[in-house]
Amino acid sequence: xxxxxxxxxxxxxxxxxxxxxxxxxxxxxxxxxxxxxxxxxxxxxxxxxxxxxxxxxxxxxxxxxxxxxxxxxxxxxxxxxxxxxxxxxxxxxxxxxxxxxxxxxxxxxxxxxxxxxxxxxxxxxxxxxxxxxxxxxxxxxxxxxxxxxxxxxxxxxxxxxxxxxxxxxxxxxxxxxxxxxxxxxxxxxxxxxxxxxxxxxxxxxxxxxxxxxxxxxxxxxxxxxxxxxxxxxxxxxxxxxxxxxxxxxxxxxxxxxxxxxxxxxxxxxxxxxxxxxxxxxxxxxxxxxxxxxxxxxxxxxxxxxxxxxxxxxxxxxxxxxxxxxxxxxxxxxxxxxxxxxxxxxxxxxxxxxxxxxxxxxxxxxxxxxxxxxxxxxxxxxxxxxxxxxxxxxxxxxxxxxxxxxxxxxxxxxxxxxxxxxxxxxxxxxxxxxxxxxxxxxxxxxxxxxxxxxxxxxxxxxxxxxxxxx
Ligand code: SAM
Ligand code: SF4
Ligand code: F3S
Numbered sequence: 124x125x126x127x128x129x130x131x132x133x134x135x136x137x138x139x140x141x142x143x144x145x146x147x148x149x150x151x152x153x154x155x156x157x158x159x160x161x162x163x164x165x166x167x168x169x170x171x172x173x174x175x176x177x178x179x180x181x182x183x184x185x186x187x188x189x190x191x192x193x194x195x196x197x198x199x200x201x202x203x204x205x206x207x208x209x210x211x212x213x214x215x216x217x218x219x220x221x222x223x224x225x226x227x228x229x230x231x232x233x234x235x236x237x238x239x240x241x242x243x244x245x246x247x248x249x250x251x252x253x254x255x256x257x258x259x260x261x262x263x264x265x266x267x268x269x270x271x272x273x274x275x276x277x278x279x280x281x282x283x284x285x286x287x288x289x290x291x292x293x294x295x296x297x298x299x300x301x302x303x304x305x306x307x308x309x310x311x312x313x314x315x316x317x318x319x320x321x322x323x324x325x326x327x328x329x330x331x332x333x334x335x336x337x338x339x340x341x342x343x344x345x346x347x348x349x350x351x352x353x354x355x356x357x358x359x360x361x362x363x364x365x366x367x368x369x370x371x372x373x374x375x376x377x378x379x380x381x382x383x384x385x386x387x388x389x390x391x392x393x394x395x396x397x398x399x400x401x402x403x404x405x406x407x408x409x410x411x412x413x414x415x416x417x418x419x420x421x422x423x424x425x426x427x428x429x430x431x432x433x434x435x436x437x438x439x440x441x442x443x444x445x446x447x448x449x450x451x452x453x454x455x456x457x458x459x460x461x462x463x464x465x466x467x468x469x470x471x472x473x474x475x476x477x478x479x480x481x482x483x484x485x486x487x488x489x490x491x492x493x494x495x496x497x498x499x500x501x502x503x504x505x506x507x508x509x510x511x512x513x514x515x516x517x518x519x520x521x522x523x524x525x526x527x528x529x530x531x532x533x534x535x536x537x538x539x540x541x542x543x544x545x546x547x548x549x550x551x552x553x554x555x556x557x558x559x560x561x562x563x564x565x566x567x568x569x570x571x572x573x574x575x576x577x578x579x580x581x582x583x584x585x586x587x588x589x590x591x592x
Contacts, residue, residue, distance in 0.1 A: 146175030156193025169288035192230035295570035302348030352388035372400035414469030415462035446551035454503035
């Protein structure tokens with residue numbers, strides 16, 4: 124049964140009071156995909172807790188399991204199907220009446236009620252525009268309703284606000300969305316179809332949120348959007364991202380990062396604002412996708428290789444020590460060896476400190492899915508491996524710049540492999556490992572920014588010692 128999805132964040136509170144019957148239940152939220160989903164997961168956790176539910180670590184212990192899904196590449200789809208299917212035979216936790224399985228996020232938005240057919244043990248489906256209804260939908264099923272879906276068209280307006288309870292796992296870091304959706308329609312990409320048109324949050328709302336975070340001791344915010352550089356265009360007629368960076372620099376928040384930037388909209392004003400705002404970290408993620416102007420055109424990226432390189436030159440002229448990262452797709456339909464060599468030479472020329480490399484994945488409904496695509500899989504894999512080798516080399520070289528330097532590190536926790544090793548991030552977003560000083564506990568450092576002398580620089584991390592410890 125489909126409910127009329129007319130409820131937005133504003134009427135969220137009514138839904139919860141009605142649905143407070145999730146008291147004493149347990150929940151587990153799992154998110155896939157990008158930071159938008161991680162932030163949505165924080166809001167789902169916040170709302171479930173406001174409705175009386177308690178967090179647990181495993182599906183077995185949970186009365187409520189929520190998946191925030193991603194469909195940007197095929198592998199993400201497959202992972203969700205695998206995970207939900209394994210739950211089919213899992214009995215409810217002892218003493219519980221049932222387990223409710225809810226699927227939301229981008230696959231929820233894309234497939235809607237069809238998910239009930241593909242995955243019969245799914246009870247609740249929600250989309251990218253109906254997050255605020257999650258506790259109410261779950262409560263209905265938990266108390267007897269068979270299954271329920273709430274979806275709005277991805278282009279519907281609404282929820283360009285995050286005025287919902289939020290459970291943050293870390294007090295020292297916060298994801299702060301500034302735009303939702305995307306208008307760029309790169310030909311390979313599903314995001315505009317599942318997240319809808321670009322909508323910005325109000326300038327004052329973002330500033331107020333970061334001021335609140337700074338006042339409560341948060342050390343770092345990451346501003347989120349599919350293209351943060353166009354922030355404000357829909358509300359104010361022109362982008363206000365540069366102005367936002369400068370204003371947020373006055374809030375007292377020690378560190379500001381943002382992702383993602385589209386090269387076509389990264390303005391000289393924004394470059395200047397980055398360079399002149401000390402809290403903005405010396406790091407820029409600027410997805411290039413391909414080094415071939417021909418492929419960039421087929422991708423509808425709207426810049427050429429030369430324009431991208433000129434932009435990088437302007438960024439480096441303003442911030443010589445900046446760490447650059449990127450996204451690159453290998454094997455876009457019709458990519459030739461010549462096109463690929465252009466990508467390889469661009470990666471060598473720019474010397475990225477980090478790159479997320481992807482093999483093209485056909486997404487139904489996008490224009491690229493209809494393009495001829497006859498490059499053999501082994502050829503694409505070989506290109507991918509050659510690209511990764513170049514990135515590993517430039518990443519290693521970039522990290523050498525920090526060797527024997529003292530860098531301020533924001534400590535995030537302990538290493539997954541060894542709880543006697545603290546891990547944190549440098550201003551350039553490098554992972555930094557430091558041995559926990561004898562006689563001290565990790566919690567004394569987590570959430571603090573401390574100086575670290577770098578003793579070792581590897582491809583994907585730095586290792587160092589605390590200064591003055
Ligand atoms: N809006 C961001 C931007 O343009 O930089 C990127 C968002 S997307 C979630 C993250 C990355 O996934 C893209 O930059 C692109 O490299 C990759 N991607 C998107 N669609 C893809 C596809 N169909 N196949 C392979 N990679 C894809
Ligand atoms: Fe996808 Fe392009 Fe939008 Fe990024 S800018 S989300 S790659 S359509
Ligand atoms: Fe995936 Fe949706 Fe993000 S498709 S990458 S979770 S916007």
